[in-house]
Amino acid sequence: MSSFDDSEAFEAASAVSLSAQAMAARPKPYLDGLNPAQRDAVQRLDGPVLMLAGAGTGKTRALTARIAHLLTTGAARPNEILAVTFTNKAAREMRGRVAQLMGQSIEGMPWLGTFHAICVKLLRRHAELVGLKSNFTILDTDDQVRLMKQLINAAGIDEKRWPARQLASIIDGWKNRALTPDKIPAADAGAFNRQGPALYAEYQARLKTLNAVDFGDLLLHVIEIFQKNDDLLEQYRRWFRYILVDEYQDTNVAQYLWLRLLAQGHMNICCVGDDDQSIYGWRGAEVGNILRFEKDFPGAHVVRLEQNYRSTGHILSAASGVIAANKGRLGKTLWTEGEDGEKVRLIGHWDGEEEARWVGEEIEAMGHGTRGMDPIRPDGIAILVRASHQMRAFEDRFLTIGLPYRVIGGPRFYERMEIRDAMAYFRVVVSPEDDLAFERIVNTPKRGLGDKAQATIQKLARTNGVSLVEGARLAVDSGALGGKGAKELRALLERVARWRSMMAGAVAATSDDLIEDMGAGDRLSHIELAEVILDESGYTAHWQNDKTPEAPGRLENLKELVKALESFENLQGFLEHVSLIMDNEQEDSEPKVTLMTLHAAKGLEFPAVFLPGWEDGLFPSQRSMDETGLKGLEEERRLAYVGITRAERLCTISFAGNRRVYGQWQSQLPSRFIDELPAEHVEVLTPPGLYGHQGGMAASASPVSGMMRGSDLHEQAARADVYNSPGWRRLQANQGRFGMRQPSEAKGITIDAEAVSVFSEGDRVFHQKFGYGSIISVEGDKLGVRFDKAGEKHVVGRFLVAADAAGDVPF
DNA sequence: TTTAGCATGCGAGAT
DNA sequence: GCATGCTAAA
Numbered sequence: 001m002s003s004f005d006d007s008e009a010f011e012a013a014s015a016v017s018l019s020a021q022a023m024a025a026r027p028k029p030y031l032d033g034l035n036p037a038q039r040d041a042v043q044r045l046d047g048p049v050l051m052l053a054g055a056g057t058g059k060t061r062a063l064t065a066r067i068a069h070l071l072t073t074g075a076a077r078p079n080e081i082l083a084v085t086f087t088n089k090a091a092r093e094m095r096g097r098v099a100q101l102m103g104q105s106i107e108g109m110p111w112l113g114t115f116h117a118i119c120v121k122l123l124r125r126h127a128e129l130v131g132l133k134s135n136f137t138i139l140d141t142d143d144q145v146r147l148m149k150q151l152i153n154a155a156g157i158d159e160k161r162w163p164a165r166q167l168a169s170i171i172d173g174w175k176n177r178a179l180t181p182d183k184i185p186a187a188d189a190g191a192f193n194r195q196g197p198a199l200y201a202e203y204q205a206r207l208k209t210l211n212a213v214d215f216g217d218l219l220l221h222v223i224e225i226f227q228k229n230d231d232l233l234e235q236y237r238r239w240f241r242y243i244l245v246d247e248y249q250d251t252n253v254a255q256y257l258w259l260r261l262l263a264q265g266h267m268n269i270c271c272v273g274d275d276d277q278s279i280y281g282w283r284g285a286e287v288g289n290i291l292r293f294e295k296d297f298p299g300a301h302v303v304r305l306e307q308n309y310r311s312t313g314h315i316l317s318a319a320s321g322v323i324a325a326n327k328g329r330l331g332k333t334l335w336t337e338g339e340d341g342e343k344v345r346l347i348g349h350w351d352g353e354e355e356a357r358w359v360g361e362e363i364e365a366m367g368h369g370t371r372g373m374d375p376i377r378p379d380g381i382a383i384l385v386r387a388s389h390q391m392r393a394f395e396d397r398f399l400t401i402g403l404p405y406r407v408i409g410g411p412r413f414y415e416r417m418e419i420r421d422a423m424a425y426f427r428v429v430v431s432p433e434d435d436l437a438f439e440r441i442v443n444t445p446k447r448g449l450g451d452k453a454q455a456t457i458q459k460l461a462r463t464n465g466v467s468l469v470e471g472a473r474l475a476v477d478s479g480a481l482g483g484k485g486a487k488e489l490r491a492l493l494e495r496v497a498r499w500r501s502m503m504a505g506a507v508a509a510t511s512d513d514l515i516e517d518m519g520a521g522d523r524l525s526h527i528e529l530a531e532v533i534l535d536e537s538g539y540t541a542h543w544q545n546d547k548t549p550e551a552p553g554r555l556e557n558l559k560e561l562v563k564a565l566e567s568f569e570n571l572q573g574f575l576e577h578v579s580l581i582m583d584n585e586q587e588d589s590e591p592k593v594t595l596m597t598l599h600a601a602k603g604l605e606f607p608a609v610f611l612p613g614w615e616d617g618l619f620p621s622q623r624s625m626d627e628t629g630l631k632g633l634e635e636e637r638r639l640a641y642v643g644i645t646r647a648e649r650l651c652t653i654s655f656a657g658n659r660r661v662y663g664q665w666q667s668q669l670p671s672r673f674i675d676e677l678p679a680e681h682v683e684v685l686t687p688p689g690l691y692g693h694q695g696g697m698a699a700s701a702s703p704v705s706g707m708m709r710g711s712d713l714h715e716q717a718a719r720a721d722v723y724n725s726p727g728w729r730r731l732q733a734n735q736g737r738f739g740m741r742q743p744s745e746a747k748g749i750t751i752d753a754e755a756v757s758v759f760s761e762g763d764r765v766f767h768q769k770f771g772y773g774s775i776i777s778v779e780g781d782k783l784g785v786r787f788d789k790a791g792e793k794h795v796v797g798r799f800l801v802a803a804d805a806a807g808d809v810p811f
Numbered sequence: 812t813t814t815a816g817c818a819t820g821c822g823a824g825a826t
Numbered sequence: 827g828c829a830t831g832c833t834a835a836a
Contacts, residue, residue: 087825116826140826160832215826250825282823387822389827409824443812450812485812579826599823621822639823662821663827 030068030101038062041270041303042069045242048263048297049270050290054334055277055319055645056310056605063246063272064097070242071102078108082240082262084115086247090603091117094246111240115255119218122225122236129229130221135431137212138579142420143436144168144214151202157195167192171200175216176284178223178254180204210435219254226261237265248273248293252284260296267297275330276323279599279639281631282624291330308334310605312341314681315651319644321678326634334645342371343683344644344651346674351658352390352613356397359383359610362652363403363593366608373649378404379591380607384598384643386619390612391595398593408596414578418543418554419561423578425533426571428469429499435461435468442472445542447488456480469496492537499533503571526571530562598639601646609647614640614655615668640673653677759783 031039038058041051042065053059067083070076085091091113098109111118120138127134139147148171149164170191174184181201189197207213213221226233243263245251248271251259263269271293278287294300308316316334323329349355369375383394391407398405413419421444427437442457443449453475460480461471475481476490502524524532534540540558543551568574594606613619620636628635644651655670759765763775765785777784 089825114826119826138826141824218826279823280825283825389821392827446813448812452812597823618822623822660827 026072028069028072030065030072034058034062034065035307037303037305037307038065041305042066044301044303045070045073045075046266046268048267048293048300050248050293050297050300050302051270051272051305052302052330052332053272053274053305054308054332055274055642056308057305057334058307058309059272059274059305060093060097062305063244064094064101066244066270067094067098068101076241079110080239080241081109081111081244082118082242083109083112083244084118084246084259085112086114086250088114088117090114090246115258116215116218119222119258122222123213123218126222126225126229126232129225129232131208132213132221133211135211137210137427137431137434138218139207139212139214139436140579141168142415143212146436146439147206147210148199148203151199151206155195155199155202157193162193162195167196167199170196171203172216173284174200175214175220176252176254178220178257180220180224211433216254219258223254223258223261226258233261237262241266241268243269245269245271246273249275249278249287249290250280250283250285251289252286253289256286256289263297267299269297274332276326276332276638277602277642279602279635279642281628281635291328302330304332306332306334308336310648311336311645311651312338312649314340314343315644315647315649318344318651318677318681319641321681322637322644322673322676323641325676326637342373342650343681344653344677345683345685346677347652347654347685348670349654349656352393352656352660353397355612355654355656356393359394359612359652359654360397360401360403362610364401366650376607376650377591378593381610382594382596382601382604382606382608382646383610383612384596384601384646386598386613386621386639388597390618394595394612404590404592405595406592408594409600413557413560416554416557418557421539422530422534422558422561423575425537425539426530426575428496429503429529429533430571430575432469432496432500433467438468438472441537442468442489442492445538447492448483448485449489453481453485453489469493495536499529499536502529502532526568526574527562527565530565530571534558534562598643602642605646605648607648608650609643609652611640611643611651611653612655613659614653614671614674615659616671618659618668619671620673637673637676640671 031042034042035058038061041049041062045066051059051062053062067081070081071078083094085094095109095112098112110121113121123130123132123136124134127136145164145168148167149159152159152162152164152167174188179185179188181197181204184191184197184200191197192199207217226236240262243259245259250273259269259271271290273290275287275290278285278290281287289296294302311319313336316336320334347358349358363378363381366373366376366381367378383391385391385394388409395405395407397403414423421441424437424440424444427434428441431437439454442454457468457471457475459471460474460478461468464471464474466474472489473493476486476493479486481489503526540555543554543558546554565571565574568577598611616622619640620633624632624636626632644653653674655674656668659666659668759775760778761775765773765775765783773785775783776786
């Protein structure tokens, strides 16, 4: 059934056909300047190779040189190399750099792309083997959730208690683990009110009738095709002579299985990654995949890239010191030929605002060149936070002082409401059967077609077995809908039909005869058509009439969207592209400070990096530790490692003694990771004005002194009966607000965090939100509390404060 | 059908 | 502190 031969991908690249000897003799400029480890990783072509590439060790360089080597020596033609990345950005960069190395643009390399893009290509080709048509649509998260909402309601489940989002994430989790509905383990049977597995099965059935797939399916369907069609799999195995995988530490089970299926046989698979930078466990990534590589691929050759070209010695040593606390690493020692540079700087602040103010001042000072260093411009500086809400304090401050900044991450272009709405219009025009898109636009802008009218349409469509658009037509024609709604709906349907007829190309593809009937002059370019759709639908007007402050920006985005159409031939092509792609980075002239999350920073580098908010509970994140315990803590630690290693010359870590958390003031204690920073690579800064009035004791005033005298303090804290006194945490908390300068407290909390159960059954407690209550159960850090007013709740211990029997409260 | 007003919940986010 | 999502009123 395979369509190997008519495939563009398989034909494209036989361009050059020199003999192998001739190829081997060609010069290899891509080897120039590579260190021995890199050369090894580049030249060892056959058999499994694990390239363990530490931060800043020239991983991409080695990877692209390896591709160049495969091509230059004639080991493989461009279309015989399977090179997978996680992001489109990474794929683009790799493509560009290979082209650069080869001194020509790479014709072919059709199999360089993201897991998902490659799977789409494979699945379009073999869709019928899993009961799909090759023009299946790809649902994004939003569509997914909407579909699940319907299923949940249909099953009579209270959607309030069991939100569709949660089901979506459960099902995603299963798909990440390559679990089809029939393979859900007993341990997961209780998920989602015991209905998870059944709903999953229904969801899959529904997708099939919709001729749709979600992201997870892209992988799973291809795996299924491979597993059930030996000969086909065999053909692909032979075709993909060499496999390269970037960021292997981020692969999930499904991706691992997919790779293993393809690599079996020749085993020419080269995986590149860094176990110390595995920070996507919550997204299904399995560090285990990289840790197990040598077992999975016997005879694997492991190359360690350890020479770092990015950071100074102090920065590398500090990062190494932190990551060394993790267990079960493959182990690497980063080193540099460069200088030691500045030590990592550590500073504590009174609160988050103070921290932001100080960072702002530092950035301004860096612009002029401080500490005998060259000036660093704003675009050489990044602030990396654990959680995006931390950004607000910095944004506020930067706006106040007029410091230009940009935020990376946040709602992406194609996820914005207006863009999604506009694209739903396009989708309805392009594919009349796209019910999800129709649902989205039928009453946007408002047309007086609310829930009731939509239910009528749904019902008509379902009973007649037609799409929603058809159902709507029936509703209008049969008079099932009346009044204003019906009139508007009729007008909408007429417009959709007209837009469709104006669409160039698509008509020809479906039915040649119709072309005669239609004046070619009616057909517009897809760009003009898009404009017409947005105008005539009333969507543009909708935002023009909107008085909210976001409206102008949304109109801008719509213009941007139309502009983006220029690089595509038609709407279909554009929609296809968008369903797989997200980023829309627009570069501008002014140098700006970058504000982003630690996760978003992986792979990037900056001369100067600020790492604020190193406080226990925030970083490492309490939630992460509650959910996955040590595993979670280790992932947080890797995040710390990623953060520090982003810095080239200057790395500044900070924490605040007090922070507003969900609108409430909380005292914070320095992150345990601060204790793990090796003292000899750290310089402790004294915040201006904070300790001025406290004579003497400069050392104990320093926020970091705890880390140098850890054991003393440990004993001291233990003697102070930390573990048993229910009031101790409260005391710490209160003193923290006013006296975070005392190191014993800073250290105290670290110990305290291990002694999770400060409370025991029967204790009286106070919670900022729920008020007074008594502990009724203790389970690790999670406490069951019967609140006097708020009823029984499960809360995390740190949000509780001991109240003595009299009910006297500390605030 | 639309809207205003209160309850609820909160981490990172590619494809 | 803020965004989201539902109930109650217009």
